[in-house]
Amino acid sequence: MRIEPRLLKGFRDFLPSQEAVRKTLIRRLEDSFASFGFEPIDTPILEYTDVLLGKGGGETDKQVYRFTDHGSRDVAMRFDLTVPFARFMALHRNELYLPFKRFHVNKVFRGENTQRGRYREFTQCDFDIVGTDSVSADLEIITMIHHSFEVLGVPGVSIHVSHRGVFNRLLQRHGVAERSEEVLRTVDKIRKIGRDRTLAELSEMVTADTAAEILQFVEATGSMSEVIDTMERLLGEPAPETAHLRTIADALTALGLADRIVIDPSITRGLDYYTGVVFETFLDGIEAIGSVCSGGRYDDLVSLYSKESMPGVGASIGLDRLIAALEELDAAVTAPHSADVLITMQDPGLLTHYHALAATLREAGIRCEVYPDARKLGQQFAFAERKGIPLALICGESERAAGTVNLRILGDRTSLDGLGTDAAVARILAIVGGSA
């Protein structure tokens, strides 16, 4: 009995055209991270459930793929790369040096409602600097985000930066520090629910005056230093956290990034986890899609597993959302075509000659393949076009005897006949150049 070849809802295959783009994006991101001294790590997809979930039972927990394994262990598939990183740092503290900079690009799993266009298996690109609370580390993360989107060829990107400590001071000043969690969560939704509903929701938590001032705070706009001025005015005085933001703003300005950075007090990152700078990244023209790279500074990564305290700063790119955004911008990264040259099979008796030609081309850095069957040339050309191969070599017995090949440029259906091997290699390199 045959089985229907089907996929689970929320899970995807990646065809070559898609997977080649993903791999190209990931390589560029990894090379960008490495150029800042970040190093790769990996962790298991499966871990003990208590290690991943702690003792909690929150909203995330319900989405976790959790089961009992052959050895009656309670296990779960990782749902993010942050929790495994914390466990990793607690376990390997003595094998590592601080500050430690890692990146981790891999899949995570959440049994989310797929109706909202979410996937249940998706790829995250996380990067963090842990073991230092230096402003230099905050600055480095922000410049690395900028650099990474630049090497991806993204046309325009804005990194919105704020500081949780500034917000907390504002709430303290108004005597509503104990409501901070719900206030932050409400403010975090302002882009989604709009100004009026945010104000209405805030007014149910705090006095109308306080709500108005919170809104004034989160809506502050202007140059980086103007917004920091507004923050200080609303706080009544400068604070260490505004000074910290000012140091970052001045450095980013001196580095020529002023037009790419926005000090945006509405950025709060809902989670309790963050304690210092927080940031989100928007692509020009499609801000509505939301942040494609978010993160911030936290006081303590490993407290669930260790009594050691370990501050850090980091961010995460959701690869799937990024690809969707790039497609919407028509800025999708294009992968190199699959091979540069198809060596057609004219005569099965020349099998060895074709493979020897292929070896010569490859030696010169040309990606090529031998068509395996002696079909009509038109069929072999059609195959090459279908696969996105731009060139074909044709060689029959008379060409082999003469030591030549004919080079077919499939795009414009022209041919260069009777080329010696060296001439053919030179021609091919001139045509495909960059891709080899």
Place this chain on the structure above:
Amino acid sequence: MRIEPRLLKGFRDFLPSQEAVRKTLIRRLEDSFASFGFEPIDTPILEYTDVLLGKGGGETDKQVYRFTDHGSRDVAMRFDLTVPFARFMALHRNELYLPFKRFHVNKVFRGENTQRGRYREFTQCDFDIVGTDSVSADLEIITMIHHSFEVLGVPGVSIHVSHRGVFNRLLQRHGVAERSEEVLRTVDKIRKIGRDRTLAELSEMVTADTAAEILQFVEATGSMSEVIDTMERLLGEPAPETAHLRTIADALTALGLADRIVIDPSITRGLDYYTGVVFETFLDGIEAIGSVCSGGRYDDLVSLYSKESMPGVGASIGLDRLIAALEELDAAVTAPHSADVLITMQDPGLLTHYHALAATLREAGIRCEVYPDARKLGQQFAFAERKGIPLALICGESERAAGTVNLRILGDRTSLDGLGTDAAVARILAIVGGSA
């Protein structure tokens, strides 16, 4: 309450030194595959259990991580990359062209007994050509295996090739074709259990004469053409399958690979699945570790899911075993050091200057990072050495004012002082050269 940061048995973390090597190996393999026109795909880690296991209940099935998901679906984690590829081809047949050449490098999961040094999460690198039964495809897979180990820098590799059809003919000639499965399984173990036990086991299945002749067959040695001669002698006549092997042998000889290929009739690849050429790959000096790349030709990839027939040829590299083998050979691939230069922090007031220097270096293709805290220089150098960074830049207020930096070569504890930025970039590139 704290949670002990622990891993499941058979699952591993990869620290930067390990993960950088894995990523380097994978990139080289993927680039090798791409240079032969192979294209990347990916499939989900989680699939419907019946899609992965069919209706069977064999030995593998017991090792599969299988559970019921939130939607009461019977799901399983993939245990190899072959079954998902078959399902992929059946599902996407109309979006693809044949012959289709794919590679797939990713993790698979088996709840195996870890006492034999096996892991429960491990990485496979699979590559296949499907949709053709051409000898050219067989030849291409074998030359690609050779090329791939060459780009990995493996000192010596032997690819052992045979043909299942030749073996089947021998068994038919002796009238024991119906015992072929058990005979093949026994012969497959000859390296492990030795000649005498193999002969003894065979003698329980077939007559002593037949057993002796089977052993004569599998022990045939000599040049490729000598072994094919022996095969034909034992078959009593040439056969299409020996002619096929001879075509491959002649082509490989003409391609200069004769000293790397062994026609080895003892290679049978236990599985029923294979129908044509079969091959295993051994590293010189550590043959005992077993094959690091195995595969062969099969008649039908997709029969479980489709009535279409789809022949193919492919092989798989076990990345973990390969890395263990390379370590044993002291031929381990070394990853590039984590960054080329550490820009030390002498004076926190120069924060922006340090990050501007970093941007300039990065622009020139130099991987660098700014040390985030103004610690003693000795501590910053020690950090660089710990992380494998070969160079450090030192710049205080007087150097900044003079527009210079001091370059420290950490390995030999020498310094080049008072370099202008351009001179420093040139020096650094001259020293780290290849890695950038």
